[in-house]
Amino acid sequence: xxxVVSMVTFAIFFxxxxxxxxxxxxxxxxxxxxxxxxxxxxxxxxxxxxNDPLVVQYGRWIAGVFTGAEYDTGAGVEQCPAPCFGYSFIxxxxxxxxxxxxxxxxxxxxxxxxxxxxxxxxATGVLSALRRGSxxxxxxxxxxxxxxxxPIFFTGIASLVLFSYTLGITAPGGSYTPFTENPVQWAYxxxxxxxxxxxxxxxAYARLTRAGMLETMGEDYIRTARAKxxxxxxxxxxxxxxxxxxxIVTIFGLDFGLLLGGAVLTESxxxxxxxxxxxxxxxxxxxxxxxxxVTMLAAFFVVIANLIVDLLYAVVDPRVRLx
Amino acid sequence: xxxxxxxxxxATGKAPTTDAFLEVNDLRIHFPTDDGLVKSVDGLSFRxxxxxxxxxxxxxxxxxxxxxxxILGLHKGGRARISGEIWLDGEELVSASAEHVRRxxxxxxAMIFQDPLSAMxxxxxxxxxxxxxxxxxNNVSKKVARKHAIDMLGRVGIPQPDKRVDNYPHEFxxxxxxxxxxxxxxxxxxxxxxxxxxxxxLDVTVQAQILDLMRDLQRDFNAALIIITHDLGVVAELxxxxxxxxxxxxVEYGSAEDIFERPEHPYTWGLLGSMPRLDRExxxxxxxxxxxxxxxxxxxxxxAFHPRCAYIDRTDGKSNTVVPELVETEGGxxxxxxxxxxxxxxxxxxxxxxxxxxx
Numbered sequence: 001x002x003x004v005v006s007m008v009t010f011a012i013f014f015x016x017x018x019x020x021x022x023x024x025x026x027x028x029x030x031x032x033x034x035x036x037x038x039x040x041x042x043x044x045x046x047x048x049x050x051n052d053p054l055v056v057q058y059g060r061w062i063a064g065v066f067t068g069a070e071y072d073t074g075a076g077v078e079q080c081p082a083p084c085f086g087y088s089f090i091x092x093x094x095x096x097x098x099x100x101x102x103x104x105x106x107x108x109x110x111x112x113x114x115x116x117x118x119x120x121x122x123a124t125g126v127l128s129a130l131r132r133g134s135x136x137x138x139x140x141x142x143x144x145x146x147x148x149x150x151p152i153f154f155t156g157i158a159s160l161v162l163f164s165y166t167l168g169i170t171a172p173g174g175s176y177t178p179f180t181e182n183p184v185q186w187a188y189x190x191x192x193x194x195x196x197x198x199x200x201x202x203x204a205y206a207r208l209t210r211a212g213m214l215e216t217m218g219e220d221y222i223r224t225a226r227a228k229x230x231x232x233x234x235x236x237x238x239x240x241x242x243x244x245x246x247x248i249v250t251i252f253g254l255d256f257g258l259l260l261g262g263a264v265l266t267e268s269x270x271x272x273x274x275x276x277x278x279x280x281x282x283x284x285x286x287x288x289x290x291x292x293x294v295t296m297l298a299a300f301f302v303v304i305a306n307l308i309v310d311l312l313y314a315v316v317d318p319r320v321r322l323x
Numbered sequence: 324x325x326x327x328x329x330x331x332x333x334a335t336g337k338a339p340t341t342d343a344f345l346e347v348n349d350l351r352i353h354f355p356t357d358d359g360l361v362k363s364v365d366g367l368s369f370r371x372x373x374x375x376x377x378x379x380x381x382x383x384x385x386x387x388x389x390x391x392x393x394i395l396g397l398h399k400g401g402r403a404r405i406s407g408e409i410w411l412d413g414e415e416l417v418s419a420s421a422e423h424v425r426r427x428x429x430x431x432x433a434m435i436f437q438d439p440l441s442a443m444x445x446x447x448x449x450x451x452x453x454x455x456x457x458x459x460x461n462n463v464s465k466k467v468a469r470k471h472a473i474d475m476l477g478r479v480g481i482p483q484p485d486k487r488v489d490n491y492p493h494e495f496x497x498x499x500x501x502x503x504x505x506x507x508x509x510x511x512x513x514x515x516x517x518x519x520x521x522x523x524x525l526d527v528t529v530q531a532q533i534l535d536l537m538r539d540l541q542r543d544f545n546a547a548l549i550i551i552t553h554d555l556g557v558v559a560e561l562x563x564x565x566x567x568x569x570x571x572x573x574v575e576y577g578s579a580e581d582i583f584e585r586p587e588h589p590y591t592w593g594l595l596g597s598m599p600r601l602d603r604e605x606x607x608x609x610x611x612x613x614x615x616x617x618x619x620x621x622x623x624x625x626x627a628f629h630p631r632c633a634y635i636d637r638t639d640g641k642s643n644t645v646v647p648e649l650v651e652t653e654g655g656x657x658x659x660x661x662x663x664x665x666x667x668x669x670x671x672x673x674x675x676x677x678x679x680x681x682x
Binding site for chain 2: 219220221223224225226227228229230231232239242243316317318319
C-alpha cells in the first residue's frame with residue numbers, strides 16, 4: 001500500500017514532467033537562482049541526480065528511507081540517517097526532521113478538534129433523533145447543513161475576525177505553544193482552530209448519529225430492553241447508542257487518519273505550521289522530496305488508521321470477531 | 324391487594340370488578356397517523372388467573388401484539404391514545420405513571436418476543452443481557468447476578484450454562500436463543516408472562532421443545548401466561564382459554580374446548596379450516612379465509628368480518644350496518660356475530676365440522 005503510494009507520487013512528480021518533454025536540465029533549472037548560467041544548472045541537475053535513470057532515482061530514494069543516505073548539499077556532503085525521506089531541493093534541509101517538527105502541531109489540532117466534534121456531534125445527533133421533528137431537531141439539522149456546506153476558509157476567517165480581532169477573546173492566527181511548555185496557552189491558542197474544524201466534522205457526525213439512532217431505536221432489541229424495565233436513559237445510552245456507534249467508529253478512524261496527514265485548510269487559515277501547511281508550501285515551491293515526504297506521511301497515517309479501525313471493529317461488533 | 328393500592332382505589336373510586344390476577348376492561352389503543360386514526364385495539368376485555376394460560380389468536384394486524392405491548396405499558400409516552408383499564412394484581416396500569424409501570428415491567432410482568440435474534444442485542448453477551456435484566460430489579464452484585472443467570476440458563480435447558488453464559492446471541496442456535504430469551508424473561512420471577520409468537524421464528528422440531536419448556540416453566544413458576552399467535556396448533560397445546568381477535572376486537576372467547584369443539588364465529592371456522600392437520604387426507608385442500616385482513620384505519624362498517632364472511636345473507640341485512648355485540652352463548656363462551664345461535668350451531672355441525680373432519 002505505502003509502496004504503491006510512493007511509486008505513484010514519485011511518478012507524478014518525476015516521470016510525468018519527463019513524458020511531457022522536460023529534460024533533466026529543465027527540471028534542475030527550477031532549483032537554481034534566476035541568474036544561473038547553463039553550467040550551474042547542469043551541475044545542479046547532476047547533484048540532484050536528475051541525469052540518472054528514473055528507476056535508479058526511485059531506488060535511491062527508497063534506499064534512503066531504510067538505510068539513510070548521503071546528500072551533497074553543494075557546500076559539502078551531509079549524512080542523513082534513516083529514515084531519510086530526502087533533502088529539500090530548495091532549503092537543502094532534510095525532509096524528515098522538518099516533518100517531525102510539524103507533527104505535534106497537526107496532532108494537537110486534530111486531537112482537540114476530534115474531542116469537540118465527537119462530543120458535540122454525537123450529543124446533537126442523539127438528541128435530534130430522540131426528538132425527531134421537534135424545533136431542536138430542525139434547528140440542529142439546519143445548522144449541521146450549514147456546517148458541512150461552509151468551507152473552513154470562510155468559517156475560519158469569519159471567526160478570526162469576530163472572536164480574535166473584534167472581541168479579542170481568542171488568540172490570533174499563527175500562534176502555537178507546545179503542550180509541554182504551557183498547556184493553558186496551548187489550548188488558548190488552539191481553541192479557535194479546534195472549534196472551526198470541529199464545526200465542520202460535528203455537522204457530519206450529528207447527521208450520521210441521528211440517522212443511526214433513528215434506525216437502532218426502532219430495533220427489536222430496544223423493545224426488549226424496555227420490556228426488561230430498564231430506565232429510558234439506559235435504554236438510549238447502553239442499547240441504542242451502542243448499536244448506532246459502529247459506523248461512527250469507522251468514519252472517525254478514517255477522518256482522523258486523514259486529518260493527521262495535514263489539516264490543510266485549517267492550518268493555512270490559522271497560519272499554523274503543521275503538516276498541512278508544510279504540504280502546501282512544498283507544492284507551491286514544487287519541492288519534490290518535500291512533497292514525496294509529506295505524501296508518504298499522510299498515506300502512513302491513513303493506512304494505520306484503517307488498521308486500527310479494523311481492529312476496533314472487532315471490539316465494537318462481536319459478530320465480526322474471528323472464532 | 325396492598326394497602327397503598329387500596330387507598331388509591333378508594334380515592335379514585337376505581338376497583339377491579341373481579342379478583343382475577345389480570346383483568347383487562349374495554350381496552351382501547353389508538354394511534355393517530357397522517358392517514359387517520361389506527362384503531363389497533365378497540366374495546367378488548369378479558370381476565371386471567373394465576374397458573375392459567377390464555378391464547379390470543381388472530382391474523383397479522385388484528386391487534387394481538389399491540390395488546391401485549393399495551394399491557395406492559397410500552398405504548399406509554401408515545402403517540403398512542405390508550406383508554407380502558409388494566410388491573411394487574413389489584414393495581415390499575417393504564418392510569419399509573421410510566422415510571423411505576425416500568426418498575427413492574429420485567430419483574431412482575433415479562434415478555435418473550437417472536438424473533439430472538441433481533442430481540443437480543445447483538446453486541447452484548449447472553450449472560451450480560453440476563454444479568455442486566457436481573458439487576459434492574461434486584462440490588463445484587465454482578466457476581467450474584469451472574470450465578471443467577473447461569474442457573475436460569477440451566478433451568479431452560481441450555482447445556483453447559485456456565486460456558487454459554489459468555490456467548491453472544493449470534494453464537495446460539497435459534498432454539499437456544501429462544502431458550503435464553505425465556506431465561507431472561509423469567510429471571511425476576513414474573514407473575515405474568517406474555518409470549519408474542521414465541522415459536523414462529525423457529526424450526527418445527529424446535530417449536531415443540533419450546534412449547535414443552537414453556538408449559539413446564541409455567542407450572543413451576545405458577546405464572547399467568549398469555550400466548551399470542553396466529554397458529555391455532557400452538558394454543559391447542561397450551562391454552563386454557565382462547566380469545567380470537569379480528570380487526571382490533573374480540574370476536575370469540577371461550578375455553579380451548581369451546582373453541583375447538585363448538586366454535587360459533589365464521590372467522591374461527593376459517594382459522595380452523597386453514598390449519599394443516601395430520602389427520603386429514605393429504606389430497607384435501609386447506610380452506611383459507613378469502614380476502615385480506617381489514618385496514619385498522621377504515622374498519623368495515625357493521626361487523627368488521629362481513630366482507631369476508633360467507634353467511635352475510637343470514638343476518639337480516641345487519642352485517643354492514645350494525646356492529647354485533649359480544650354476547651354469551653353458553654357457559655362463558657362469548658361470540659360476536661349477528662347470526663342466531665341456532666344458525667351458527669347448525670352451520671358448524673352440518674357444514675363446517677364435517678368438512679374439517681372428512682376422511
